[in-house]
Amino acid sequence: MNLQQLHYVVEIVRHGNHLSAAAAALSMSQPGVSQQIQLLEQELGLEIFSRTRNRINGLTEAGTIVHSIAQRIAVNLGELKTLKDHIAGGDRGTLTIATTHTPARYLLPHVVRRFLARYPDVRLILRQGNTEQVCAQVEAGEADLAVSTQAGGSFPNLLRLRCRDLTxxxxxxxxxxxxxxxxxxxxxxxxxxxxxxxxxxxxxxxxxxxxxxxxxxxxxxxxxxxxxxxxxxxxxxxxxxxxxxxxxxxxxxxxxxxxxxxxxxTSEIGVALRPGTYLHPYLLDFLGSVAPHLTPDVVRRAIRDFDSDHALGSSPVV
The missing domain is CATH 3.40.190.10 (Periplasmic binding protein-like II)
Known part of the structure; x- marks a missing residue:
């Protein structure tokens, strides 16, 4: 097994289970990608994709778990690649926030103003969408965290932290x-x-x-x-x-x-983030500005508890 094979699984699902499209995105031949997936399935002793006449229909039940793990590994690798730059850069870097309309319009403006004044060398990117869209961006590693209304229940691999009640x-x-x-x-x-x-x-x-x-x-x-x-x-x-x-x-x-x-x-506004996200001090400061009770210790403890519960096979609501 190698990391590249797991990357192929992620790409196939990303391209709607179209093997040819995934192979093109990977700059590989379709038979080459197919062979690597088959080798991975043989090594794991399970089928990742269901097929009809060599055509991929979708993930099997076991394949859904493999894909979830592969996604987490891909995101964590991305975090490792940026860790050196974060540490060397001090208060420099990029923070990408995905957010829904209500917090973007009514909660975040004063938070953003304070953040930019305090961290002039950090590029802050705001992306707006609905709850599903912003959580998907975080899960895919396209955003560092999401600030959204409602719960991201369809994203069990994301940690959700409660910010404030919404009446x-x-x-x-x-x-x-x-x-x-x-x-x-x-x-x-x-x-x-x-x-x-x-x-x-x-x-x-x-x-x-x-x-x-x-x-x-x-x-x-x-x-x-x-x-x-x-x-x-x-x-x-x-x-x-x-x-x-x-x-x-x-x-x-x-x-x-x-x-x-x-x-x-009552509903709520919450923050969703990947448990493996590198908790740069300016990211923790942003969280504290959104919700003062989300101190660095609280966030780190929630991540430890989340990882522990996931290891036991449960998905806690934080």
Whole structure:
């Protein structure tokens, strides 16, 4: 077995199980890659890929585990290659943060300002996407950490650290009756059209709460960010459900907010990172700015516990 063979496994999966595409990316012949995979399977005594007439269909159950291990090894090798540069460079380098809209817009700006002032020789890169996208970037080694809403449950090889709770509010024009009703309930909310920037994502806790109550929100518009949502609410086209973090009474003139934490479940903003990530001091400082309770000792202890639990075959929620 050699590391290159594991790299071939990762590349085949990355290219949608198309052997020819993976071979082209590797600058190898298709038979050469196929032979190396077969040698690896023979040495391990198991099939990594399921096949039909020599055509790869996908990973076997055992192959899924092999691929996961191969991914971790590839990422860890990348960390080793950059370790020397990090140590020699001191407070120089690049920090890549993948983030979802809410923290990018409402949580990180002051963190970024402080970081750039303190580390002028560090290149800070922000990449935005949904939770799945930003976690995938971290898992693939394309980003150092992700700051996102919701949990990255489909990425068991990433350590997730809780940053802060995320409560929700209802926003509406100042004279809207939803703001003055004696008791805010889900039944009251569904009486009005909703302007929702994540209304099509039925997996989110907010929308699950309505489903659990047997209620169907009247979503008039969706698929936009929180600021656009507030724009259309201000026009009187409906009410909005937003993360409390995204509303500012001084900035958001023309609309008002009502706390909905009593009727809508609390979510969270968390950080996801690879356990093998080199914890450069400026990365730890960034984490501490996002969430003061994430001290270097807390982060290192969480990584040790995560590695220990993974060795035992479990995936803890941190």
């Amino acid at each position: 929700f509010c209802v926003v509406a024009p100042p004279t809207h009756p939803i703001l003055s009703v004696p008791e805010l309930t889900l039944e009251e909310i569904v009486r009005y059209p909703l302007i929702a920037y994540d209304g099509h994502n039925k997996g989110l806790k907010v929308w699950k709460a309505f489903a659990a109550a047997g209620l169907e929100p009247n979503i008039a518009m969706s698929g936009m960010d929180a600021d656009l949502c507030k724009t259309y609410v201000r026009m009187g086209l409906g009410i909005g459900i937003l993360a409390g973090l995204s509303f500012d009474a001084e900035r958001d003139q023309g609309i008002e907010a009502r706390d909905a934490s009593m009727v809508l479940p």
